[in-house]
Amino acid sequence: MKPTADAEAKRHAAGIARRLDRAYPAAKCSLDFVSPLELLVATILSAQCTDQRVNQVTKSLFRKYRSAADYANVALEELEEDIRSTGFFRNKAKNIQECCRRLVDEFDGRVPADLDTLVDLPGIGRKTANVILGTGFGTASGVVVDTHVTRLSRRLGMTAHKDPVKIEQDLMRQLPRSRWISFSHQLILHGRATCVARKPRCDACVLSDVCPRVGVEA
Numbered sequence: 001m002k003p004t005a006d007a008e009a010k011r012h013a014a015g016i017a018r019r020l021d022r023a024y025p026a027a028k029c030s031l032d033f034v035s036p037l038e039l040l041v042a043t044i045l046s047a048q049c050t051d052q053r054v055n056q057v058t059k060s061l062f063r064k065y066r067s068a069a070d071y072a073n074v075a076l077e078e079l080e081e082d083i084r085s086t087g088f089f090r091n092k093a094k095n096i097q098e099c100c101r102r103l104v105d106e107f108d109g110r111v112p113a114d115l116d117t118l119v120d121l122p123g124i125g126r127k128t129a130n131v132i133l134g135t136g137f138g139t140a141s142g143v144v145v146d147t148h149v150t151r152l153s154r155r156l157g158m159t160a161h162k163d164p165v166k167i168e169q170d171l172m173r174q175l176p177r178s179r180w181i182s183f184s185h186q187l188i189l190h191g192r193a194t195c196v197a198r199k200p201r202c203d204a205c206v207l208s209d210v211c212p213r214v215g216v217e218a
Contacts, residue, residue: 006173009158013174015210016156020186023206027185029135031055036111036136037103038062041071043128044096049086057086068109071100095123115141127164134181143171144184148191155195157212 020027030051033039038058045054061082065071071079080093099122103109111132112118118129127146133139143149145164149171153159159170175183194201200216202208 009174012156012210013158013171016158016207017175017179017183017186019206019210020183020190024186024189027182027189029131029185030188031135032058033136034062036113036132037068039136040099040111040124040128040132041065041096043131044092044099044123045083045086047092048088054086057083068100068103071096072104092123098122099124111136113137113139126168130168130184134184138181140177140180143168143175143180144188145171146184146188148188148195149184151197152187152191152195155200155211155214155216156207157214 029039031039031042031046032055033042041061042054042058045057064082065074074097076093076097079097080089083089083092083096086092102121103111113133115126115129115133118124118132119126124132126142127144130142130144133141134144145153145168150162150164150167153167153171154162158174159167161167161170171183172180190207194205195207202211202213202216205211
């Protein structure tokens with residue numbers, strides 16, 4: 001019997017996952033944090049900003065703000081100055097403060113470990129919620145789809161979509177739930193190190209034998 005398209009896609013995904021396991025066995029989130037609250041704040045700050053810059057900012061930020069109440073009660077202008085170098089600081093400060101006020105008012109200052117509840121909070125979309133749940137709580141709620149995962153999953157022929165939600169749905173169908181968290185971390189590392197945006201290093205890629213190189217110029 002000829003394999004179905006779904007079966008072929010899952011076999012293709014499994015081959016990619018095996019190679020990424022060998023290349024990045026200890027892949028993890030590159031944001032520094034020690035609690036779900038710190039991860040939530042760092043993830044909001046990471047929008048349109050490098051993780052390296054965020055980690056520089058949060059080194060002092062997390063010493064100053066120890067709880068959701070600290071973020072909720074500080075003057076907005078002061079919080080803006082504290083995170084200015086991450087870019088889009090006014091919008092980020094507003095989202096952090098409004099989110100933390102909700103945490104204080106509705107969840108005793110704790111970050112809820114539930115996808116639907118998280119995405120209802122200010123500044124928290126599905127990607128951020130997946131980061132918090134997967135990295136902060138170890139819960140595989142979905143696959144984090146950032147710019148690296150978008151680019152690589154398309155190049156690898158795992159999806160033809162550009163919409164992050166549809167890309168995530170494709171990846172969730174092709175990968176077992178046990179791989180959802182690690183797979184995105186590995187793709188992100190691979191996207192930074194090898195499968196870069198403009199000139200991917202295909203000659204040095206651990207996925208070269210299974211990658212159709214969709215959209216990559218010869």
